[in-house]
Amino acid sequence: MKIRKIHTVVLGSGAAGLCAAVRLDAEGVDDVAIVTEGLDKGASINTGSDKQTYYKLGLCGATPDSPRALAETYLSAGGADGDIALVEASTSARAFFHLVNLGVPFPSDAFGQYAGYKTDHDPAKRATSCGPYTSREMCQALIREVKRRNIQVYEGETAVKLLALDLETKDGVPRRKITGFISIAQDGEPIVYHVENLVFAVGGPGGLYKRSVYPEVHTGAIGLALEIGAATKGLPESQFGLASFTDITSRTIREETTSRPKEFRWNVSGTFMQVVPKFISTDPDGSNEREFLCEYFDAPSDLFNRVFLKGYQWPFDARKALDGSSFIDLCVFYETEICGRRVFLDFRENPSQFAFEELSDEAREYLTKSGALLNTPFERLHKMNPGAVELYRDWGVDLATEPLEIGVCAQHNNGGLDVDIWWRSTNIEGLYPIGEVAGTHGVARPGGSALNAGQVGAFRAAQKIAQDYKGGFNAREHTLQEAIKLRALAYEELLELIAPVGKLLVLTEYLKSCEIDWRVERDELRTRMSECAGVFRSSSKLSRAVREAREQYRRATQSEFRPDASFDDNSRFPPESVELLRNIQLCVSQIAYLDAVFTAVLSKVGSRGSSLATSPDGRIISSRFPDDWRVQDENESFRDKTLCSYVSNLEDDLTTESFWRPVRSIPEPDDWFENVWRDYREGKIYE
Numbered sequence: 035m036k037i038r039k040i041h042t043v044v045l046g047s048g049a050a051g052l053c054a055a056v057r058l059d060a061e062g063v064d065d066v067a068i069v070t071e072g073l074d075k076g077a078s079i080n081t082g083s084d085k086q087t088y089y090k091l092g093l094c095g096a097t098p099d100s101p102r103a104l105a106e107t108y109l110s111a112g113g114a115d116g117d118i119a120l121v122e123a124s125t126s127a128r129a130f131f132h133l134v135n136l137g138v139p140f141p142s143d144a145f146g147q148y149a150g151y152k153t154d155h156d157p158a159k160r161a162t163s164c165g166p167y168t169s170r171e172m173c174q175a176l177i178r179e180v181k182r183r184n185i186q187v188y189e190g191e192t193a194v195k196l197l198a199l200d201l202e203t204k205d206g207v208p209r210r211k212i213t214g215f216i217s218i219a220q221d222g223e224p225i226v227y228h229v230e231n232l233v234f235a236v237g238g239p240g241g242l243y244k245r246s247v248y249p250e251v252h253t254g255a256i257g258l259a260l261e262i263g264a265a266t267k268g269l270p271e272s273q274f275g276l277a278s279f280t281d282i283t284s285r286t287i288r289e290e291t292t293s294r295p296k297e298f299r300w301n302v303s304g305t306f307m308q309v310v311p312k313f314i315s316t317d318p319d320g321s322n323e324r325e326f327l328c329e330y331f332d333a334p335s336d337l338f339n340r341v342f343l344k345g346y347q348w349p350f351d352a353r354k355a356l357d358g359s360s361f362i363d364l365c366v367f368y369e370t371e372i373c374g375r376r377v378f379l380d381f382r383e384n385p386s387q388f389a390f391e392e393l394s395d396e397a398r399e400y401l402t403k404s405g406a407l408l409n410t411p412f413e414r415l416h417k418m419n420p421g422a423v424e425l426y427r428d429w430g431v432d433l434a435t436e437p438l439e440i441g442v443c444a445q446h447n448n449g450g451l452d453v454d455i456w457w458r459s460t461n462i463e464g465l466y467p468i469g470e471v472a473g474t475h476g477v478a479r480p481g482g483s484a485l486n487a488g489q490v491g492a493f494r495a496a497q498k499i500a501q502d503y504k505g506g507f508n509a510r511e512h513t514l515q516e517a518i519k520l521r522a523l524a525y526e527e528l529l530e531l532i533a534p535v536g537k538l539l540v541l542t543e544y545l546k547s548c549e550i551d552w553r554v555e556r557d558e559l560r561t562r563m564s565e566c567a568g569v570f571r572s573s574s575k576l577s578r579a580v581r582e583a584r585e586q587y588r589r590a591t592q593s594e595f596r597p598d599a600s601f602d603d604n605s606r607f608p609p610e611s612v613e614l615l616r617n618i619q620l621c622v623s624q625i626a627y628l629d630a631v632f633t634a635v636l637s638k639v640g641s642r643g644s645s646l647a648t649s650p651d652g653r654i655i656s657s658r659f660p661d662d663w664r665v666q667d668e669n670e671s672f673r674d675k676t677l678c679s680y681v682s683n684l685e686d687d688l689t690t691e692s693f694w695r696p697v698r699s700i701p702e703p704d705d706w707f708e709n710v711w712r713d714y715r716e717g718k719i720y721e
């Protein structure tokens with residue numbers, strides 16, 4: 035059996051993982067490898083929007099900005115830690131210019147200034163973009179650099195289990211040390227990695243929701259870390275918004291990819307909304323077309339203006355649900371999820387009663403300045419953003435001739451694994467979660483800050499690992515007992531590393547013999563998440579969901595079945611094992627997410643971020659919506675807290691422990707230069 039011993043493995047090759055590998059190499063850690071499902075997999079290289087945003091420190095003109103001001107923006111919606119926000123802000127310019135220097139074409143003016151625009155939850159025009167494919171451009175530049183540096187990449191492997199050793203419990207929270215992981219190659223060969231550090235860059239929980247704009251190819255793997263008890267924070271804070279999903283199985287696409295998705299999914303933000311398209315709905319078979327949105331508005335001008343505003347207020351926002359732009363999301367949600375109809379954006383015709391005079395001054399001025407006072411939404415879109423039109427054509431969709439199906443989709447999770455200011459897991463030694471899998475954002479985040487956070491996390495993890503690497507293993511402080519355990523690992527640990535492989539092999543053989551269809555199981559799981567932990571959250575649905583999720587986990591693991599491990603050097607996992615095992619980590623994730631959402635609802639946090647908590651005594655949103663759509667107001671006292679949780683018992687019922695802790699405020703460290711210099715020289719900054 036292949037056992038690879040590598041000092042630091044970066045698991046995942048999205049924008050965050052690639053950057054971490056580059057920075058580790060740059061910092062002098064030469065025993066590094068990337069292990070990934072594929073360089074063409076993950077959200078970063080497969081996703082975007084009309085103008086995909088990168089959020090950074092302001093770098094243009096006379097508008098003042100500072101790390102502190104940016105950190106305050108990160109904290110403004112609540113639920114985020116000030117120390118992490120300060121690091122994301124202070125490292126922002128460095129990470130951004132790293133990308134610029136690697137050739138990512140962020141636009142600058144003749145004087146070298148990086149102008150910015152305003153994005154969601156942004157008071158200061160800090161956003162920039164290189165068009166619809168910003169994160170893809172980032173990945174491509176970083177892949178070039180990975181190759182230039184000859185960093186080892188193991189492609190076509192899926193990690194299915196993390197391996198860890200118990201350490202002493204601290205403050206009641208279990209602590210462990212990462213020792214490696216098991217992956218499965220495309221031909222079913224198991225490979226065991228034995229590592230000192232694992233930079234865990236596996237992306238957000240893309241496989242959890244049925245209505246989702248995460249690319250089909252991306253499921254994420256946070257469940258692997260949850261299985262070893264990694265601490266999380268902010269799991270309930272997911273982001274939802276309007277996105278398109280088009281079945282492209284029988285369409286001609288411009289560039290055939292190795293793994294052509296069934297659906298092409300894309301955010302319909304920015305210009306897609308600013309051109310004010312017509313919203314129509316149909317029966318599931320496409321018949322009985324209706325322009326449904328106007329039924330919800332007394333004045334057409336109100337409708338047009340709220341659609342326009344959705345352009346830069348993309349995510350569903352509880353604060354804008356009743357009388358703001360997010361009301362549009364609710365109308366779409368009602369039409370699709372409750373009435374069972376399909377909703378489309380139609381760019382071919384204006385909405386009824388459309389007239390430029392009906393638009394707000396802001397909307398009219400925007401279209402006028404853009405030279406887009408044109409006859410149809412399509413003409414306006416083509417004028418303002420031809421790239422957006424081309425992008426759909428690439429995937430065989432012609433917006434000039436056909437409407438575009440949309441829904442309210444899961445897009446991002448602001449929470450994730452809990453990390454410190456060096457992006458170390460707070461309870462698993464040697465585990466560095468970075469990118470979307472790290473929970474560094476609060477209740478809401480400025481659009482584009484996910485990409486910044488991923489790069490900053492990569493810089494910080496690499497810097498810390500490199501610092502420890504220089505000191506060698508002995509520089510680590512352990513209790514005597516831990517040190518004995520860790521150093522005497524050679525033979526003992528080898529056995530520990532290999533043992534789970536046999537168990538997994540036998541389990542997957544058994545699951546296959548039971549004819550468990552992973553597709554049916556996954557569909558059940560995703561439907562449950564979209565129904566119970568999406569935009570609407572009610573305690574009655576959640577109490578049922580957490581029970582059903584556990585039943586499904588037991589089914590996925592056949593927990594009553596305890597096989598004796600038996601395998602030899604030539605053992606291979608049977609076909610579809612990866613998907614069966616992926617379902618297990620998705621089940622674990624589902625339980626952790628549902629428990630966290632349920633805890634938040636029972637704690638009466640109310641409606642905030644991208645979700646609405648319902649209760650019988652809540653407020654009615656609109657008389658046109660069902661009576662149980664009564665929403666609780668936000669309980670603002672929770673803005674100063676974050677929900678932490680971890681899976682504490684994998685053996686029986688997968689219990690999770692959850693608790694609210696106060697968020698940390700923005701630190702005000704001594705910034706006297708001589709003192710900073712001394713601490714830096716003496717390595718005190720790493721303590």
Ligand SMILES: Cc1cc2nc3c(=O)[nH]c(=O)nc-3n(C[C@H](O)[C@H](O)[C@H](O)COP(=O)(O)OP(=O)(O)OC[C@H]3O[C@@H](n4cnc5c(N)ncnc54)[C@H](O)[C@@H]3O)c2cc1C
Nearest residue numbers: 046047048049050071076077078087193237469470482485
């Ligand atoms: C439609 C859409 C639009 C978005 N727009 C914006 C935006 O404008 N601005 C912004 O800041 N953010 C945006 N985001 C969010 C942002 O794109 C993601 O948060 C970010 O790209 C995640 O990067 P990552 O490196 O953490 O993970 P990913 O890019 O998802 O990479 C994860 C990697 O891990 C690998 N992997 C996963 N599991 C395993 C496993 N078990 N074994 C081996 N490898 C594994 C994957 O193959 C992949 O290589 C958007 C997201 C979506 C879906």
